[in-house]
Amino acid sequence: MMYRLLKYFLFKKDPEYIHYWAMRMLNRASGITFVRNFFKKECTTNPNLERELWGIKFKNPVGLAAGFDKDAKFIDELSMLGFGFIEIGTVTPLPQPGNDKPRLFRLPKDNALVNRMGFNNDGVVAAAERLRQRKSDIVIGGNIGKNKVTPNEDADDDYEKCFRALYDVVDYFTVNVSSPNTPNLRALQEKEPLQKLLTRLQIINSQLGKEKPILLKIAPDLTLEQLNDIIEIVENTRIHGLVATNTTIDRSGLASSQAEIDAIGAGGLSGQPMKDKATDVIRYIHQKSHGKIPIMAVGGIFTAADAQEKLDAGASLVQVYTGFIYEGPLIVKNICSGL
Numbered sequence: 387m388m389y390r391l392l393k394y395f396l397f398k399k400d401p402e403y404i405h406y407w408a409m410r411m412l413n414r415a416s417g418i419t420f421v422r423n424f425f426k427k428e429c430t431t432n433p434n435l436e437r438e439l440w441g442i443k444f445k446n447p448v449g450l451a452a453g454f455d456k457d458a459k460f461i462d463e464l465s466m467l468g469f470g471f472i473e474i475g476t477v478t479p480l481p482q483p484g485n486d487k488p489r490l491f492r493l494p495k496d497n498a499l500v501n502r503m504g505f506n507n508d509g510v511v512a513a514a515e516r517l518r519q520r521k522s523d524i525v526i527g528g529n530i531g532k533n534k535v536t537p538n539e540d541a542d543d544d545y546e547k548c549f550r551a552l553y554d555v556v557d558y559f560t561v562n563v564s565s566p567n568t569p570n571l572r573a574l575q576e577k578e579p580l581q582k583l584l585t586r587l588q589i590i591n592s593q594l595g596k597e598k599p600i601l602l603k604i605a606p607d608l609t610l611e612q613l614n615d616i617i618e619i620v621e622n623t624r625i626h627g628l629v630a631t632n633t634t635i636d637r638s639g640l641a642s643s644q645a646e647i648d649a650i651g652a653g654g655l656s657g658q659p660m661k662d663k664a665t666d667v668i669r670y671i672h673q674k675s676h677g678k679i680p681i682m683a684v685g686g687i688f689t690a691a692d693a694q695e696k697l698d699a700g701a702s703l704v705q706v707y708t709g710f711i712y713e714g715p716l717i718v719k720n721i722c723s724g725l
Contacts, residue, residue, distance in 0.1 A: 389714030401490040401499070409460050412715075416463045425715075429468030431722040437470070439680055439702055440599040440626055442557050444525055446470035447725070448693065448718050451684045451705035452529035452560060452603075453501070457508045458516040465522040468718035473705065474513060475529030476562045479547040481509035482533055485567065491650045495641040497688065498657030499708050500650050501633065502567045505531050510551040517555035528556035529603070531565065538570055542583050549587055553594055561587065564605040564632040566654045572605060577615045584623040599626035601682065606631035606663045613667065617675050627680035628671065629705070631664045657708035661686025665699050672700025688713055690724020 396404050415421045435446040449471040455464060458474040465472065484506025491500045507513070510530070517526060530548035532541040549559060561584065563574035574580060584602065591597050602625060604616055620628065633654025637647055640659060664685025671679060683701035687693050688709035696704050710717050 389716070393712075393714070397492060397494065400488065401492055402487065405490070409455075409463070412463045413460060416466055422466065425466045425468070428716065429466070429719050431468055431470075431718070435470075435722055435725060437703065440558065442525055442599070444470040444703060446718070446722050447697070447703045448721050449473060449525075449527075449682070449703060449705045450710065451707040452476055452527070452562070453503070454707055454710065456506065456513075458513045458520070458526075461517070461520045461524065461526070462522045465524040467715050468722070469524065470703070470718075471525035471527060471557075473527035473529050473560060474517070474556075475507070475560070476505050476531040476565065477507050477510045477513045477529065477548055477552070478505050478531050478533045479510055479544050479551075480533050481512070482506065482535075489653070491653070493640065493642045493646070493650075493655075493657070496657060496659050497708070497712050498640070498642075498655055498659050499711065500653040500655050502651075502653035504534065504567045505565065510548045514551050514555050517552075525558075526556045527558045527560055527601075528552040529560040529562050531562045531568070532571070534568055538573055538579070541574060541579075542586050545583060545587060546590060549590060550594075553598065556598070558599040558601060558626070559587075560601045560603050560629050562603045562632070564603050566605070566633060566635050566652075575605065575608070575612070575616075577619065580616075581619050581623060584619065584625050588623055588625065601625065601627045601629050603629040603632055604667070606634045606660065606667055606685065607636060608667070610670070613670060614674065617671060617679065620675075620679055627682065627702075629682045629684060630667050630671065630701075631660070631685050634660055634663060636663070656685070657712070658686045658688065661692060661695075665695055668696060668701050669699040687721075688717075690721045693721050693725060 431446040437444045452473040485504035532544035683696035684705040
């Protein structure tokens with residue numbers, strides 16, 4: 387109830403401004419003993435929810451999706467809220483400002499967001515250094531991408547640079563070739579370039595010592611033929627799993643007015659309108675691969691029922707992003723209690 391009241395005022399301000407304001411407030415609050423003790427008590431999850439995957443122990447199956455803490459600036463503060471893991475990024479080799487503002491929009495009637503951030507980040511070196519200095523031992527995923535100015539024929543070099551820079555400071559990697567907000571990026575999901583990229587990362591992975599899990603984040607807008615190709619590529623390259631799914635470019639079935647949607651323009655849609663689309667992709671991959679491909683689910687997860695739906699469809703872990711913004715800081719507690 388308290389967050390609903392607070393959200394009423396927060397949603398009157400620019401979404402990107404409020405995001406960073408809220409993170410600064412969480413940072414300050416984390417320095418107050420009473421607040422830390424409150425969240426420690428409220429957000430401690432049942433040990434029965436612990437999951438082990440790829441040799442990694444997750445204290446619960448609910449993680450924070452990439453895009454929320456792109457630069458690993460708030461790991462210790464966010465870990466206080468009970469997340470089982472946090473995925474940083476997407477990071478790129480060089481810092482880049484991202485797309486022009488405004489670039490983040492709310493659709494409250496749909497419990498949704500539209501973003502065209504464009505991989506705005508401080509660069510992989512800065513993120514790696516922050517991760518070295520963190521105090522929390524929470525499981526960390528590193529979501530990696532390419533710089534906007536890098537042509538697709540040189541994209542593999544960008545992914546390798548990010549992979550090497552984060553190798554010692556993350557527990558798993560997510561290869562992002564599915565954002566709709568970097569020009570031509572989704573072309574890397576095609577069979578030949580994708581297999582080439584993942585094979586290269588796997589070779590480096592085997593050379594660097596202890597092999598880190600590599601996951602591929604895919605779009606929800608792929609055809610069944612493309613999903614079949616993805617399954618074949620996962621099997622051929624022996625990467626460790628998928629993150630399903632990224633945001634969608636589809637705008638069908640929204641409650642928001644067409645005028646509002648047109649005014650926002652291009653970008654990836656996330657939130658409740660994504661729920662069924664993401665679940666369908668997860669279910670198809672799980673069934674087609676006979677359950678052999680581990681899946682992290684993301685897309686429209688607001689409640690324990692939403693999370694359970696993804697788990698029932700074949701996911702092993704779930705991630706929240708838009709649900710976190712709409713439901714507030716106790717979302718992990720509420721989902722885990724329901725599970």
